[in-house]
Amino acid sequence: MELAEALENIERLDPQVSAFTEVWAEEARAARPAGALPLAGVALAVKGPAGIRAHAARRLIAAGAVAVGATSVPGPGSEWMTWGLGAHGPTRNPWRADRTPGGSSAGAAAAVATGMARVATGGDGAGSVRIPAAWCGVFGLKTTNGLLPSPDRTGLASAGLLTRTAEDARPFLHCLLDTNAHANAHTPTHADTGAHTDPPGRRLPLRAVWSPALGFAEVDREVLAVTGAAVARLESAGVVRLSGRDAVLLDPGDAWTAVRAGRPADGAAVRAENDRRLDALFAEADVLLTPATPNRPHGHDGPGAVYSTSLAWAFNLSGHPAASVPAGFTADGCPVGLQLVARRGADAWLLEAAVAAQRRLFTMRP
Template sequence: MEEALERIARLDPELCAFIEVWGEAAAAQETSPGLPLAGLPFGVKGPSGIRSYSARRLIAAGAVPVGSTAVPGPGTYWQTWGLGAHGRTVNPWRPDRTPGGSSAGSAVAVAAGMVDLATGSDGAGSVRIPAAWCGVFGLKTTNGLLPSPDRTGLASAGVLTRTAADARAYLACVLDGYAEVPLQFPLRARWSPDLGFARTDPEVESVTLAAVERLVSAGIVRLDERPFALLDPKDAWQAVRRGEPSAGSAPRGENDRRLGALFAQAQLLLTPATPNRPHGHEGPGELYSTALTWAFNLSGHPAASIPAGFTSDGCPVGLQLVAARDADVSLLEMAVAMERHTIMVRP
């Protein structure tokens, strides 16, 4: 705890990952040494994060919240941004770029080593995008698996950690009856650089494809080489968000059919986590950073981002892993096996 609070005090004035830091309360917290996460410092997403189901379960397991992490500030129409107590949240790899969002501060706090674990929530990619852009692991759980205040059903609870293995503690605490799932390799997988509609940056595609090829060479995955595409979920997602789910029912239903057919034959769908690299603090322009993530908020599938490498200008890139509904534990174990072979090498 002392080390976490020292790092926050030293690094946060520059990185702006926290809205509030509860240093005195955290340092004074006494937990039973018999609890599984006794004394583990963690961050909670946003001002209301401490009331989330996940935070309450982590606290019950002995973990200690050290502060609330930055989310987009007022008047910011894009969500790949954060506003902390000291100013705008910056990417720890490229301070001139955003860290992604809306779980911006959670990703930065983990990437900078201020905490080992931070909670997030993901309604369109809000865990996976900052995980990808900050070079950490991020997991979106199956929609509805854990309680969520989002009435649209798009958002689900998630977590950000340095490695996939570190996220086991989170799932073990928030899921009743958690048990690790043995895997047989190679995993059956499909690859899509753009899901058939996204304008993926060629270098982002190259970095993620190279990571997939390393996984194939290592015997972790076996690719079905057939192309895979979905219908662009933009209009359907926005309709659900407006409270008009019937307006997007046709493309949503078709995507559900295609994903059902895919997961009847494969264990994983692999894509870049984002079609773009981290953008500047002035905003993303016309690009949708959510283009490759929000389809799975509509469909409800669990999805994760693992570090895949860097672009030539020093920006982290994430590889997205999508699994069948309710296969959260299996997905996490797949990520643990895979991240050993997607080592990040900075140019």
Template sequence: MTRTTSAVARALERIERLDPALHAFIEVWPETALAREREAVTRRLPLGGLPFAVKGPSGIRSYAARRLIAAGGIPVGATSVPGPGTHWQTWGQGAQGRTVNPWRADRTPGGSSAGSAVAVAAGMAELATGSDGAGSVRIPAAWCGVFGLRTTNGLLPSPDRSGLASAGVLARSAAAAEPYLRHVLAGRHDLDGRDVLDGYEPPAAWSLPLPLPAVYSEDLGFADVDPEVAAVVGGAVDRLVAAGTVRLLDRPAGLLVSAGAWTAVRGGAPDDLDAVRVRRTNDERLDVVLADGALLLTPVTPNRPHGHEGPGTVYSTALTWAFNLSGHPAASLPAGFTGDGCPVGLQLVAARGADLELLAAARAVEDALPAAPAPPLPGRR
């Protein structure tokens, strides 16, 4: 392996060429990355120099980043997060300006893992770390047309005192995200105290029996979903059923609106009476929906990527933050595009602690859907 042909060298070349227009990075570490790559190859570490990006200025110190580095992953830079005063947390501020959506520069990539999603979508990193407190991995994954997964609450150290945020990963596909789960979750234990990776085998040998039992909800009983977004996700679900990948169950999937409860918990008032009521009710309903290994399928967001001026009165988090409150792992997969060229995400939710099963389900879903294309970047090669 040489500098001119290595994965890290290629990632650094793409960052240099593409990031001046995309603004996905706040820092890039070419010399350190190449030195680490040489060491990883020499020591024959498992990841062998896999280039990845970290979320925000503190991302290099995260538990996930440390585990990936120990396994031979190479951090190439830190990605953008929202700038000061951006209440909605749905964009990023790179070193050279506001982060743009690689599919449409006039739209936001989502956030707060904004730069991580753009870096992966543009091929500037094989995968990227993220964190998700209300949808901050899933929303940018959906809007940039990549895979994103937030882990079960408490499975990995939380970057948020409220415990709502969990670590996550963004990658071009569920298969590409597998190294993150395999190396970051090593030695972690599920809610019953069992090693998460006990009995784990590589993805090629590890799958779930099809069809997967699933419940589909367009709106979780309350969200005002853009009809075209709903049509794209509904079409993807129909394709999964026709392919024999999913078998839909007749279970009610209506939840209580989570905005007030999430705000109370995030604000340090987890014992707020309404928040306790909403969480208890939604937990009971989700126990029914997800019983016997079933998945819950929804759109990731009720809206398509909005402009850089902001989302107006629409909560992009309407369909995501319920699962931060409940603690369930959830993933976003590319489902298709709206007529104006904006990616749409399909959300998969699984039982608490079923992170590896969720990854296996996501791989099966990807196999049944059209391959997600790469964005039409200038000078792409």
């Protein structure tokens, strides 16, 4: 996306969407990144008022991306984190203005979905990239915990990226990881002869485990139907081969809360048991598939008693990379995300698995 187009979209759309707290149009127009840089002139949105100083933002800017503004995050004193407060009021879901975009990377997902930025940075401590990606119908990636610098001393939060599609994320992850995801992570197709085997070392179909609820979550029936149908399409297309087993974890909610509160010992037993189960799963499987969220986007008055994080925060505790790809829509027009989880450190591989999956899943644009 050209910088001029992104700035025009911000001027036209943001008064309704309210994805940004600050817009740096004058500074962005004055930027003159060197044409030889890999991301020269790409419109970048950064998460929150301090986002410009984050490691991911600095790496992308060094590669030529131009920061167009700071995106909305939940307002002060909020009882829930799945909404955003921008310069024009609550951030609105691009598909349903009466619903939230998810959070805490609320404005980041809304900006990418509406073409106000080509890429946005996000931080994911309990699904804060994957939830808004799912609810705004875009791609979101949480990197392996500890792979990139993070100011979060608990170790729960890791850097993330949001783009319209998984394929769009390739050059940005390459810059963040300083590794060539294109050359080293070719995605196989049915026409491949076997000379290329990516995700690395694995031909399609990928060995997959489909877990509708991770053994403990209460998932909205329509969300489950949409994601289940998406998995069936991937199996039919030869992208995955389901093992027939489920992934049953202990509910990580209390353990996550204990770690966040500075009492990691209180959650150690649950954390260790879930790590053991996930290690056993990935010893036999390439990818774990789940709904990205148990619910659809909620209204601006809050989520009620439902934990939107329930299928996400287990992987903040375990550290595995996880992504959300658009899977379809509920009957009332709300996007639904399918979560893909891979082995720790397999971030570039996970991106290529997401590319292979998204190519076979029907998606729309707002």
